Amino acid sequence: xxxxxxxxxxxxxxxxxxxxxxxxxxxxxxxxxxxxxxxxxxxxxxxxxxxxxxxxxxxxxxxxxxxxxxxxxxxxxxxxxxxxxxxxxxxxxxxxxxxxxxxxxxxxxxxxxxxxxx
Amino acid sequence: xxxxxxxxxxxxxxxxxxxxxxxxxxxxxxxxxxxxxxxxxxxxxxxxxxxxxxxxxxxxxxxxxxxxxxxxxxxxxxxxxxxxxxxxxxxxxxxxxxxxxxxxxxxxxxxxxxxxxxxxxxxxxxxxxxxxxxxxxxxxxxxxxxxxxxxxxxxxxxxxxxxxxxxxxxxxxxxxxxxxxxxxxxxxxxxxxxxxxxxxxxxxxxxxxxxxxxxxxxxxxxxxxxxxxxxxxxxxxxxxxxxxxxxxxxxxxxxxxxxxxxxxxxxxxxxxxxxxxxxxxxxx
Numbered sequence: 498x499x500x501x502x503x504x505x506x507x508x509x510x511x512x513x514x515x516x517x518x519x520x521x522x523x524x525x526x527x528x529x530x531x532x533x534x535x536x537x538x539x540x541x542x543x544x545x546x547x548x549x550x551x552x553x554x555x556x557x558x559x560x561x562x563x564x565x566x567x568x569x570x571x572x573x574x575x576x577x578x579x580x581x582x583x584x585x586x587x588x589x590x591x592x593x594x595x596x597x598x599x600x601x602x603x604x605x606x607x608x609x610x611x612x613x614x615x
Numbered sequence: 616x617x618x619x620x621x622x623x624x625x626x627x628x629x630x631x632x633x634x635x636x637x638x639x640x641x642x643x644x645x646x647x648x649x650x651x652x653x654x655x656x657x658x659x660x661x662x663x664x665x666x667x668x669x670x671x672x673x674x675x676x677x678x679x680x681x682x683x684x685x686x687x688x689x690x691x692x693x694x695x696x697x698x699x700x701x702x703x704x705x706x707x708x709x710x711x712x713x714x715x716x717x718x719x720x721x722x723x724x725x726x727x728x729x730x731x732x733x734x735x736x737x738x739x740x741x742x743x744x745x746x747x748x749x750x751x752x753x754x755x756x757x758x759x760x761x762x763x764x765x766x767x768x769x770x771x772x773x774x775x776x777x778x779x780x781x782x783x784x785x786x787x788x789x790x791x792x793x794x795x796x797x798x799x800x801x802x803x804x805x806x807x808x809x810x811x812x813x814x815x816x817x818x819x820x821x822x823x824x825x826x827x828x829x830x831x832x833x834x835x836x837x838x839x840x841x842x843x844x845x846x847x848x849x850x851x852x853x854x855x856x857x858x859x860x861x862x863x864x865x866x867x868x869x870x871x872x873x874x875x876x877x878x879x880x881x882x883x884x885x886x887x888x889x890x891x892x893x894x895x896x897x898x899x
Contacts, residue, residue, distance in 0.1 A: 528646075529643060529646075529647050530646075530647050530650045530651065547672070547673070547674040547678070548647060548651070548672045548673045548674065549644065549673045549674035549675075549678065549679040549682070550674060550678075550679075550682055552640055552643060552644060552647075552679070552682075552683075553679075553682040553683045553685065553686055556640065556683070556686055557686055560686065567760070568639075573653075575646055575649065576642065576646070577646050578639065578642070578643045578646070
């Protein structure tokens with residue numbers, strides 16, 4: 498992770514939301530707030546989503562049949578919507594992973610920055 | 616004194632108006648807000664400060680609405696039960712059209728009657744299509760479970776097909792009225808077929824009203840199943856009454872048997888609707 502404090506551009510943030518969500522859900526079901534906290538922790542707070550923006554993306558991924566959702570009662574007694582990956586989501590994630598790897602490799606070659614290698 | 620529940624109620628009112636077809640998203644966002652407030656309070660904030668910070672993190676209701684409005688509609692055509700049923704519907708429509716056109720070309724019926732029969736047939740068959748989708752949904756929900764996406768897509772499918780059924784039935788009744796006028800000099804005579812048509816128009820309108828007011832997979836399924844019983848009664852009932860098949864003439868057992876099977880099937884399906892999703896499992 499980079500030391501310099503930076504703010505991702507809106508475009509890069511938008512492009513990375515779906516692969517980040519899919520990559521987290523690959524490890525098991527989760528819900529909105531937990532997804533945001535996980536990304537925040539993984540990026541040491543560098544990636545800061547506006548929380549409300551996550552939910553339309555989750556709904557879009559669900560509409561695209563990449564993930565599915567269900568409601569269940571959480572430990573605190575509140576009803577909570579959980580998301581989990583579908584088979585098509587795994588395939589989509591594999592494709593996205595290859596695409597991001599390609600972009601990253603190309604940039605690494607151009608910049609000669611070994612620290613950015615994936 | 617700061618009242619968290621009052622603040623949440625006010626926020627909920629504001630966001631509900633902005634997201635009228637995303638009631639599940641409103642509940643989801645509320646859960647998010649509550650958890651965020653809880654975490655901030657655990658980290659030492661006052662409840663009021665925690666609420667303010669959670670609201671900042673969540674974003675304004677207007678910005679959330681803008682993002683939700685970018686979502687494409689739930690694609691009905693991607694839902695395979697809808698594909699199968701609507702595919703069957705179009706095949707039936709094609710066959711019915713061919714049959715009616717052949718009778719028209721051979722001079723057995725006139726143009727007005729042909730269009731009346733075709734629109735009424737398609738309108739009534741559309742209600743059967745909704746019933747078929749509802750029956751599949753009931754079985755799928757009982758045996759496999761059910762997701763919010765399926766509620767959404769079932770609701771949209773039911774909505775679109777019911778609108779088609781309503782428009783076709785009204786059109787068919789108007790055409791029928793003109794045809795009857797050309798034959799008898801009056802538009803309407805309250806015969807069983809006409810009463811059946813009016814009943815189905817009222818039913819379709821009621822279904823649309825209920826779907827508009829509340830989205831629930833159980834309501835959608837029950838409406839679909841009830842539609843099957845009603846269209847059977849309104850479509851075939853008058854035929855049996857006028858043909859005398861229910862009064863002991865030859866062949867009268869068949870409609871009684873069919874009615875019995877249909878009622879038994881509907882009662883079974885309706886009882887499955889009452890069960891929680893995924894409740895029925897085959898045990899090994």
